[in-house]
Amino acid sequence: MVTAERTEQANKYVKEKMLFLPRMFAVMNTAAPEAAERFADFYDTVWKDGALPRKVKELIFTAIGVAYRSPACLIHVIPAIEAGATDGEIFEAVTIGTLAAGFVPNGPGIPYAFQYALKVLEVAQKYRAGESWEYIQPAEFKM
Template sequence: MPFMNEILPDTAEAFGKLRDSIFEGGELDRKTKELIAIASSVLMRCQYCVDVHSQRAAANEASKKEIAEAIAVAMFIAGGSQLGWTNVYGENVYDIVFGEKKPEEAEKEKGCCCGNWRRNQRNS
């Protein structure tokens, strides 16, 4: 973070101290922390972080299979989260999509579903 070091040196230093306090010491060993960081980096879609933490995990004796499993865990969480976020209507949107809603009921609703949701929120 050269720009951060130059423009906000106190912030850059604090960020470095945060990193050090998390990755050095504690109950989890460094390899485990780096594997968690890999999975988190996949979820955050940070290619740089995946690369850095994979290298650090390997340097702390993580095997390629362990790194791959950390990535697979992140993939599972990302995929599964697509099922759980859909309860904003008071019922799961997939139940609506695949349920017994009749086409004429759907035609009565005008506009984007997001607009209907917003109207329902205001009327609640």
């Protein structure tokens, strides 16, 4: 049984390494905190500053999330902010993602990706203001 103290310790560790605490890790830390911490170590290894600074890597991943309409990827705007991304940089990244959506085979297309880009900008604004925010729901396409 994982104690509340151990869960909180793991939550803090994951947030330190990943610059945010994804919901799935908050849940994982209640059952398998060691696994979550090892993943956070892996994440930190991949995302730390290298030839590209972490901020740029997070912005790239956010743009990919827009291009593929991935609610989980969009949330990378938060570690991008924590790594120093400005509103202008976020806007440019989601604009690239929106454009890329028109070129992804079987992708969402620009109009649908634009909805995700707007959600990223909304989450960024709410996060900076200390307000609560919510993941975007996956798009439903009806025929």
